[in-house]
Amino acid sequence: MKGFTLLESIVVLFLFTVAISIISQIYNNLMRSAILAQNYQIALDNFRLGAEKIWNELKNGSNFIPSSNRIEFLDRRCRRVRIYTVSTPNPNIIFEVRGQAAPLFNEELVELESFRIIYDNPSRSGSSYYQIANKVFMLNYKVILKTKTTKIPFEIWQTVAPSNSVLINNPCQ
Amino acid sequence: MKKAFTLAEIIIALAIIVLSVVFLTSLGMSYLSILNSIRTRYIGLNIAQSQIELAIALRNQQIEKGLSPWVGVSAPGNYCIYFDQNTSRIIAEPGECTTSVEGFRRLISYSDFENPGNSNLTTSRAVRVRSEVYLGRDQFKLDVVLTKWHPTQ
Numbered sequence: 001m002k003g004f005t006l007l008e009s010i011v012v013l014f015l016f017t018v019a020i021s022i023i024s025q026i027y028n029n030l031m032r033s034a035i036l037a038q039n040y041q042i043a044l045d046n047f048r049l050g051a052e053k054i055w056n057e058l059k060n061g062s063n064f065i066p067s068s069n070r071i072e073f074l075d076r077r078c079r080r081v082r083i084y085t086v087s088t089p090n091p092n093i094i095f096e097v098r099g100q101a102a103p104l105f106n107e108e109l110v111e112l113e114s115f116r117i118i119y120d121n122p123s124r125s126g127s128s129y130y131q132i133a134n135k136v137f138m139l140n141y142k143v144i145l146k147t148k149t150t151k152i153p154f155e156i157w158q159t160v161a162p163s164n165s166v167l168i169n170n171p172c173q
Numbered sequence: 174m175k176k177a178f179t180l181a182e183i184i185i186a187l188a189i190i191v192l193s194v195v196f197l198t199s200l201g202m203s204y205l206s207i208l209n210s211i212r213t214r215y216i217g218l219n220i221a222q223s224q225i226e227l228a229i230a231l232r233n234q235q236i237e238k239g240l241s242p243w244v245g246v247s248a249p250g251n252y253c254i255y256f257d258q259n260t261s262r263i264i265a266e267p268g269e270c271t272t273s274v275e276g277f278r279r280l281i282s283y284s285d286f287e288n289p290g291n292s293n294l295t296t297s298r299a300v301r302v303r304s305e306v307y308l309g310r311d312q313f314k315l316d317v318v319l320t321k322w323h324p325t326q
Contacts, residue, residue, distance in 0.1 A: 026197045120263065157220075161226045
């Protein structure tokens with residue numbers, strides 16, 4: 001009966017092992033890329049959600065008291081809002097409405113590196129609200145977007161021109 | 174005589190194997206390019222929105238000073254609007270913004286919304302502000318119409 005020689009069997013097994021290892025490597029990379037992309041999207045969405053929340057509140061807010069890394073103002077319902085950073089237990093931005101504080105980002109997805117606020121300097125000459133109100137805020141976020149396999153640094157600037165800043169009367173008087 | 178493979182058979186077999194590997198690799202790469210695209214779109218739209226906000230803030234800044242809302246941008250055309258951190262004021266300069274990043278361009282253009290031929294925007298009741306951002310092959314455009322509505326204007 002005719003069969004395979006030992007040499008033939010060894011060559012076939014070797015080629016089979018090489019093929020399997022190449023395919024599994026490609027499959028691993030494929031899955032890793034897919035998971036990385038999905039995790040990145042989730043982390044970026046969490047960051048966007050938080051950043052847009054701040055943007056919306058500032059857009060509709062009034063009576064701002066800004067500093068380089070924190071801001072206090074009245075929201076559209078004239079509730080006192082404070083936005084500031086904390087470093088413990090995890091670096092994050094705290095969004096506080098009427099004393100009720102909540103972290104802005106999910107700490108498993110977004111790690112805050114720095115948060116900076118740049119703002120204009122209104123003339124403050126006059127009694128009308130538009131003469132004393134801030135006209136623009138520029139927010140700089142430096143964060144690390146966390147995925148299961150890697151950490152991706154991300155930096156962005158947001159600019160907000162509050163809608164109420166040209167009103168004659170203070171909207172929360 | 175023992176039967177062997179022909180050259181055509183070997184070439185076809187190899188081509189199928191190579192194509193499969195290339196297909197799987199490109200699938201992996203496409204995930205990473207999607208990731209990059211998500212990031213670019215977010216950054217591009219954010220810059221375009223920021224320019225619109227600066228244009229609104231510039232108008233509001235002029236109102237604060239009791240000036241026409243279009244002082245500094247009274248001629249239709251392209252401008253670079255930025256926030257000067259030294260003076261804490263918003264500045265508008267004619268022309269496109271200069272950037273050191275290759276493939277990145279940003280500009281903002283002003284025109285009369287009701288009468289596009291108008292060359293003096295201080296007489297306009299409504300001004301169209303267009304924010305344009307170019308990031309490599311991607312481009313982002315946002316429009317807003319700013320009107321004269323403030324009692325002091």
